[in-house]
Amino acid sequence: MRWSPLVRSEYRTVLTSKGAWILALLTILWGFRPTYAGWDAVGRNITIGYIQIGVDLLLPIGALLLSYQSLLGERTTGSIKFLLGLPLTRTQILFGKIAGRFVGVGTAVVAAALVLAGIGLFEHGTFGLLPFLGTLVATLLLASAMVVLGVFVSTVTRRTVTAATGVFAYILVTLFWSQIVTSLYTAVTGIPVDPYDAPASGPLFLALRLTPDGAYNVLTNWFLDVGNSTELFHIVYTKLAPGISVNAFVVEAAFDGGGPWYLHPGLSLVVLLLWVVVPVALARRAFTRGDAL
Numbered sequence: 001m002r003w004s005p006l007v008r009s010e011y012r013t014v015l016t017s018k019g020a021w022i023l024a025l026l027t028i029l030w031g032f033r034p035t036y037a038g039w040d041a042v043g044r045n046i047t048i049g050y051i052q053i054g055v056d057l058l059l060p061i062g063a064l065l066l067s068y069q070s071l072l073g074e075r076t077t078g079s080i081k082f083l084l085g086l087p088l089t090r091t092q093i094l095f096g097k098i099a100g101r102f103v104g105v106g107t108a109v110v111a112a113a114l115v116l117a118g119i120g121l122f123e124h125g126t127f128g129l130l131p132f133l134g135t136l137v138a139t140l141l142l143a144s145a146m147v148v149l150g151v152f153v154s155t156v157t158r159r160t161v162t163a164a165t166g167v168f169a170y171i172l173v174t175l176f177w178s179q180i181v182t183s184l185y186t187a188v189t190g191i192p193v194d195p196y197d198a199p200a201s202g203p204l205f206l207a208l209r210l211t212p213d214g215a216y217n218v219l220t221n222w223f224l225d226v227g228n229s230t231e232l233f234h235i236v237y238t239k240l241a242p243g244i245s246v247n248a249f250v251v252e253a254a255f256d257g258g259g260p261w262y263l264h265p266g267l268s269l270v271v272l273l274l275w276v277v278v279p280v281a282l283a284r285r286a287f288t289r290g291d292a293l
Contacts (some may be wrong), residue, residue, distance in 0.1 A: 002087060002088055002092065003088050003092040003093065003095065003096035004096075006083075006086075006088070006092075006093065006096030006097070006100065007096050007099045007100040007103070008100065009100065010096065010097055010099070010100020010101050010103075010104065011101075011103045011104045011107075012104075013100070013101075013104070014066055014100070014101055014103075014104025014105060014107075014108075015104050015107060015108070017066070019062065019065060019066050020062075020066060020104060020105065020107075020108040021108060022062075023058060023059070023062035023063075023066070023105075023108055023109070023112075024108040024109065024111050024112040024115075025112075026054075026058050026062075027054035027055060027058050027059070027062075027109065027112040027113075027116075028054065028115050028116055028119075030053065030054045030057065030058055031050040031052075031053045031054020031055070031112075031116050032050050032054075032116060032119060033050065033053055034046065034123065035234060037234040037237060037238050038233070038234040038237075039124075040237065041224075041226050041233055041234050041236075041237030041238075042224050042225075042226060042233060042237075044120075044124045044125050044126060044127045044128075045127045045128050045131055045224055046120065046124060046127075047116065047117055047119075047120025047121065047123075047124055047127045047132075048120075048127055048128070048131050048132050048135050048220075048223070048224060049224065049232075049233045050116045050119075050120055051113045051116050051117070051135055051136075051139065051220075052135065052216075052217065052220045052221075052224075052232060052233055053232055054112065054113075054116060055109065055113075055139050055142065055216070056213055056216065056217060056232060057213075059109060059139070059142055059143060059146065060142070060146050060171070060174065060212060060213055061171055062105070063105045063143055063146035063147050063150060064146055064149065064150045064153075064167045064170070064171070065150075065167070066101065066104070066105055066147075066150070067101045067105070067146070067147045067149075067150025067153075067154065068150040068151075068153045068154050068163050068164070068166075068167050069154060069160065069163065070097045070101055070150065070151050070154045071094075071097060071151065071154040071155050071287070072153075072154040072157060072158075072160060072163050073154075075158065076160060089288075090287050090288045091284055091287075091288060093287075094151070094155070094283060094284055094287050094288075097151055098147060098148055098151050098280065101147045101150070101151065102143065102144050102147045102148075105143050105146075105147055106140050106143050106144075109139060109140075109143055110136065110139075110140070113135075113136060113139060117132065130223075131223040131224055131225075134219075134220075134223040135220050135223055135224075138216055138219045138220055138223070138269075138272070139216070141216075141269075141272045141273070141276070142212055142213070142216045142272065144276050145212045145272055145275035145276050145279075146212060148275070148276050148279045148280050148283070149170070149275070149279050150167070151279075151283055152279040152280075152282060152283040152286075153166050153167060155283040155286050155287050156282075156283070156286050174211050174212075174213060177208070177211050177214065178195075178208060178230075178249070181204065181207045181208055182195070182204075184207075185201070185203075185204050185207070189201075195247045195248060195249060196245050196246070196247055197245075198249050198253070199254065200254045200255045200256075200259070201254075202259060202260040202262065202263060204249075205249060205251060205254070205259065205263055206262060206263060208230050208249055209230050209263075209268055209271065210271060211230075212271075212272060212275045213230075214230035214268075214271075215230075215268035215269075215271035215272050215275075216268075216272065217229070217230045217232065218230055218265050218268040219265060219266075219268045219269060219272070220233070221233055222265035222266065222268075226240075227239070227240055227250050227251070227252050228250065228251035228252060228258070228259070228263065228264075228265050229248065229249060229250040229251065231248045231249070231250065235248050236248065236250055239253055240252055240253060251263055
């Protein structure tokens with residue numbers, strides 16, 4: 001592949017930066033949280049839960065910060081002229097940027113996941129191989145979605161401050177996504193939403209899982225077999241425990257049965273894939289048709 005040197009260059013850029021390894025270290029430190037609720041929920045698979053906890057908050061932020069200057073940095077330094085002078089199409093340049101950044105971020109995150117797995121293995125013993133592999137694949141899908149989103153921001157912006165503002169806005173929206181969705185739902189339907197006793201509304205629960213991190217949690221909770229929710233695994237378990245009321249949206253707690261078909265956890269894989277495909281298509285359109293300089 002003619003664009004493989006560009007992939008290697010981007011990969012080295014990520015892995016030689018402090019940011020990638022700070023992300024890995026923070027994922028380990030944030031993720032390792034042994035709790036009674038976590039152990040009661042999944043037993044030895046709490047090790048896999050450590051990965052979910054560490055990745056849920058930190059990976060989206062870290063991957064965006066490591067990707068949003070991929071093309072923007074070339075513009076601000078002027079090296080975009082050299083890049084466009086290579087015997088590569090603009091599509092190949094874009095894919096090379098995405099692939100290199102993804103491999104770099106993915107390497108750091110997988111390293112963190114393996115360290116957490118080693119700690120869990122030492123502390124708790126063996127855990128389920130299939131749930132672990134499924135969680136690892138879901139983690140890489142989340143990483144790819146966030147890298148693609150970061151490269152998209154880098155493609156459509158011309159100033160660093162604009163790109164940084166866009167990244168910060170995305171982080172804020174996802175952090176407060178539950179409050180945004182419930183407020184909009186109440187405004188449209190006139191039905192107040194109490195997370196302690198959520199209404200059995202399919203559209204409401206569907207909207208909650210449309211963010212990459214929400215879809216990731218739904219998938220990994222499915223692998224851990226704790227319940228259908230965008231919340232962390234131990235919160236889902238606590239919500240479904242008899243006689244306990246928790247501020248969380250869990251399908252099994254709101255619906256009699258499993259809820260509508262479109263709330264099946266497996267469909268969150270489609271959500272993650274859409275977060276990969278759509279920004280790639282938009283970034284390609286902008287980069288190939290617009291002025292790259």
